[in-house]
Amino acid sequence: MRIGIPRALFYYQYFPLWKTLFEALGYEVVLSQPTNKEILRQGIELCVDDACLPIKIFHGHVANLIGKVDMIYIPRIVSVEPREYICPKFLGLPDMIKNSVSKIPYIVDAEFNMYKGRYYILYHLLNLCKILNINPSRMLLAYGKAMYAQRQFEKLLVKKSAVPLDIFDQKQEKQSQPYIKEDNNIKVLLLGHNYNIYDDYISMGLIRKLRKHKIDFITCEMVEKNEIQEGNKKLSKDLFWTLGKKTIGTAYYFLERKQVDGVIHIASFGCGPDSLVGELIEKRIKREFKIPFLNLNIDEHAGEAGFNTRLEAFLDVLEGMKYFEDNISTYG
Amino acid sequence: MQCCLGIDVGSVSTNLVLLDDKKRLVKKLYLSTAGNPIKAIKKGLGILQQEFKDLDIFAVGTTGSGRHLASILVGADIVKNEITAHAAAALEYYPQAQTILEIGGQDSKIIVIRNKTVVDFAMNTVCAAGTGSFLDRQAQRLGIPIDKFGEIALKSKNPTRIAGRCAVFAESDMIHKQQMGHATEDILRGLCEALVRNFLSNVAKGKEIRPLILFQGGVAANTGIRKAFEEQLQCKIHVPENHDVMGAVGAAILAFNHVVSRQKTTNFLGMDVAFQNYKVKSIECNGCPNACEIIQLFSDEKLMARWGDRCGKWSSIIAV
Structure with a gap:
């Protein structure tokens, strides 16, 4: 059968x-x-x-x-x-x-x-x-x-910061180079539902593009459950659905610890929780953390140009800010 | 003459600029893309070639939604998105700039700058309401030349209120107002205000707009829109002298910095591009169910480049 x-x-x-x-x-x-x-x-x-x-x-x-x-x-x-x-x-x-x-x-x-x-x-x-x-x-x-x-x-x-496709597709893994993280790389938080982020077609190859630009990323799946719970404590009331809770818990946990240079949120058009979660995270970042935030909405659109322009501009912003920070930090 | 070239291939206009070795503007061209970017680029290069006989291009940058096509055509040193390009150009002339408002043919964006670094940006989403092509259309419908748009709008003392959230609604609202008997200048002024309101509440939503504010892009020529921004932000808006070609200037500056700092030689294919015979042919790949549309660029009969595939099967075999 x-x-x-x-x-x-x-x-x-x-x-x-x-x-x-x-x-x-x-x-x-x-x-x-x-x-x-x-x-x-x-x-x-x-x-x-x-x-x-x-x-x-x-x-x-x-x-x-x-x-x-x-x-x-x-x-x-x-x-x-x-x-x-x-x-x-x-x-x-x-x-x-x-x-x-x-x-x-x-x-x-x-x-x-x-x-x-x-x-x-x-x-x-x-x-x-x-x-x-x-x-x-x-x-x-x-x-x-x-x-x-x-x-x-x-x-x-969690431990190896792998993405599901690296693990599922053994053949592909052999072809592609093992991904090595470097301390100096720009690190972004990649938020969104796993079925959007990891689907190469839906996300317009976002993971490939980030790896090509040598950007490290953390997704909700790379985080321990207790860390997500800790992040969620920042909310006065738990969010309603599991996936939104996972996203926001991950976001708050890493934002608090100031371990990321920027945040990318992938929302699918027409998703209720996504629109709420994106807004909550963006507002909190604007208020407290002052790091770049990019909200990308994905729908049936096949044109990659708009997606790429926003992503490339965002990566330029991250690079610019990191470079700028490195510049001033030497003066204390 | 030693120059660097910047090309901005937008949806409506294709702009070319020449900067000299001190990054001063030598020449700017604002051409209509008219649905054919290759032709527009060729035409632009042809004009430059005629005007400057001893041109020595040492760096080329391309930007705009047609940047990849342009870069393949001319051999660019740097291919950059519009946001970075606009910011680079603005900071060259106004180092204190903290906010850039940019409204082009089919997109509008806000760029937030602090300490000479871009820290945030936003672009219009699915809706292109309030961009240049919409204004163009409305001016055409009302039978006024687009360059008189702002001037006429500013004559109004009593602007009507028009819904600016959606271009389709805005147009039907305008028609309604015109049938009610409102004067054209009141409708135009109302439209300017509606578009600015829409920009500030949609694109610039939640962004902190601090002076110095620059207004770039083709629409910056419209004094009505500029005035509406000033009224709603209660702040002076600066329009750079070359606001219409700032994207191309930015691309040129980025290319300049890239080539000079790395002491590279340019990839530029030469002014002959203007006189080559280019043809594009598109085919549908049937290697997998994705059915990617492959675009092939031929110079005379020689294959120059291919793109449009997701897997790289076609784009990696370039005959050059």
């Missing part, structure tokens, strides 16, 4: 878990192609009009899997952290797909809800057992392996 996983949204967060789990259960895991023009086109065509770009692209990835797999894994993700919810678009994703995409294979849409506690993952697994007709003990064994793989993956992100 072949099970398909769309290369979008939480693929960037949970792929090692999902892959190991299904392979241990004897499935062949098939990924959709990396995001490309055709996938974007299909996504826009299939998806309801007012969804955000990553959701539209997800539709395209599902369409890309049609005919290549026997079933597609689209869990109904309600909550990934205790006492927190996630964007409702994740919650309704299996329904959106079933409604908008025709001739789809069977959708494995077991609920994934850890609102009441982490161990509630068991319900997800039991659900999967029922749907896929698998012995629960076999499932648990597979889950143990999968969890180990996921932990290893998360460790690499």
Whole structure:
């Protein structure tokens, strides 16, 4: 049996878990192609009009899997952290797909809800057992392996400051030079949802471009959970959804410690939490930290010129300021 | 004569400037891009060639949205974004500048400078309301020459209020006001105020605007807009003498500094560019589902450059 996983949204967060789990259960895991023009086109065509770009692209990835797999894994993700919810678009994703995409294979849409506690993952697994007709003990064994793989993956992100693509795509890793950080490099905080930042097509190759310019970057995935929590303490009240909380916690943690030279925020057009989070961070930076902040909105626009102009100008600003600081620091 | 050349290929105008070895302006050209940047660049170089027989170009910089095309065409030493270029030019003439307002053909930007360093900037987002091409269109619609726009607007004593948030709404609002019987100068003045209001609340949102304030770009020639800025900011606005070509001046200065500080020789391909026969052909690559549009530049029949691909499959094989 072949099970398909769309290369979008939480693929960037949970792929090692999902892959190991299904392979241990004897499935062949098939990924959709990396995001490309055709996938974007299909996504826009299939998806309801007012969804955000990553959701539209997800539709395209599902369409890309049609005919290549026997079933597609689209869990109904309600909550990934205790006492927190996630964007409702994740919650309704299996329904959106079933409604908008025709001739789809069977959708494995077991609920994934850890609102009441982490161990509630068991319900997800039991659900999967029922749907896929698998012995629960076999499932648990597979889950143990999968969890180990996921932990290893998360460790690499935090300790080695890797990005998911370096790890997932072993072939690519061999081709590209291992990335070496230098103390003197400009360091920016790269904020935004992992499925926007790490998707080379959506983010218009932002990570490639930053590496080419020898700019070090920190993303929300490279930060320990307790650090994010500490950053969030600066807010009088916790933000509503997990992803926004992660972004703002990371931002506040690093801003407080003055460890970055600038901040880039990638927001997808039409994302409610993004617009709020971007504004909150920008205001705080303006008030207290006086470092450059760049907000980039991404949508279906294919022209890279506007994106590049803003990014290049921002990098010039960072360089200019660093150079200027170095100049005055020698005089104390 | 030893000169450095700056080229700014914008959406509406293509500007060329020559600076001498003391960075003084020798010649500026403000040409219409008219949808064909290659032709505009060739025309510009042709004019310079005719006027200055003994031209020795030692540095070339390009900027503007067509900067990459221009750099391939002429062989630039430096290719810079508009923001850095405008700031470089402004600081050359006004070292105390702290804010630059720039309104061009299709974009508007604000650049915040402190201690001669750019510290923040913003550009208009999806909407191009209030930029040069919109003003141009409205002037055309009302049947007044664009260079008289500001002058006529300033005659107004009682400007009407026009919604400036969106160009489409602004136009229908203007038509409504004109059908109500408002005088043309009141409508024009109202439009100036609406556009400035829109600029300050959208592009300059949250930015600290401190004097000295410079107003650059083609629209700076419009005295109506300039006046509206002064009224709303309650501060004097300086318009540099060569406000319309500041991007090109900036590119020239950056190229000058780049070449002189590194003691390089220029990549400039020579004035002959003006007389070459260029052709562009675009093809769609079908190597992968991205279906990138590849643009190929031919000089006579020789392939000069290719670009537009995401993977580098085409752009890396250049026949030169």
